Amino acid sequence: MRILICHNRYRQRGGENLIVDSEKAMLSERGVEVIEYVRDNNEIDGYGLVKKAMLYFTTTWSKEAEREIRELCRKYKPDVAHFHNTLPLISPSAYYACKEERVTIVQTLHNYRFLCPGALLLREGGICEECIEGDFRPALRHRCYRASYIQTRAVVRMLKKHRQMGTYEKMIDLYIALTEFVRTKFIEGGIPPEKIVVKPNFLRNPPDPKYGGDYAVYVGRLSPEKGVDVLLNAWKKIKRFQLKVVGDGPQRAQLESMRVENVEFVGAVPQEDVYSFILGARFVLFPSVWYETFGTVMIEAFACGKPVVASNLGSMAEIVKDKETGFLFTAGDPDDLAARVKLLIDDPTLAIELGRNARAEFDAKYTAEKSYERLMGIYASVIREKETV
Known part of the structure; x- marks a missing residue:
């Protein structure tokens, strides 16, 4: 099978970029031929003023990306074009190029961009679903994309135009949601249920588990939607157990200024070092306030044999099984978070037991082998279904 992977990389190397790279490697390692069409937002730094201004229009329809992808389709004749992010340099025009060349199109839904210009279904620290049915005026009013009216308008223009054209229903043969919760949200937003399947993310090379540990760890971006301020407010009630905060982001200075005892800000570390911090921890914290x-x-925590204390919200409540692979707490509630954390601090044996359950859950659902089987099954089924139409 021959797969064309299309992805517009983000400036910061976050989870989506890592997953795209991992999926490519997983396929290549198992003999699948992979062709890539990759753009990078860092390209924009080299644009002149006119080309930057044109992004307002090319975000909706990039003739350059359309032409280049059409050429790749004609040259390599892929069985499937698998899209990840298209904003802003690829644009939905790429779907049309693939469709004209009779290439099956699959789109992974890494965020809520098709439903929300800000992509998070979050505004001012709270869940927001005002735009989910296609009225994007609230996003313009609140400048939901990068706090910029012009940039938000560019994204809204793209979403409205392609909703009107039927792009998201007619051009894309199948969507991959990462959880059932995400699938449900996109169905609410108008995607036909039969067009969305669920395939979770995975880890290619998980470490051997190490049960127990002598500190807690948060790993991730330091930005408002991640709820790290909630975590630090909870930690004011803990005090006697160390918390390591691994990661960086725009909220770091504000969080450090809270001066909470027994909290160490480690900063960003290479991906290979992330496992070291998780393996040394007793448990991992995931306090997001948005629908992850x-x-x-x-x-990653499950693979390392660590229970997770996560917000009882969105996909987090689907991945973490309360009292089996960790604990769920009321999103945004530092008191409830502190109460769950104390259970694992006071009972190291419980942390080990939940950690063993977590590793078993990883082995059952999130290995590369499981992901490969599921993904190849998805490709085969959508190709077969297209051929019978």
């Missing part, structure tokens, strides 16, 4: 579409850190 997945949260790869949770399955």
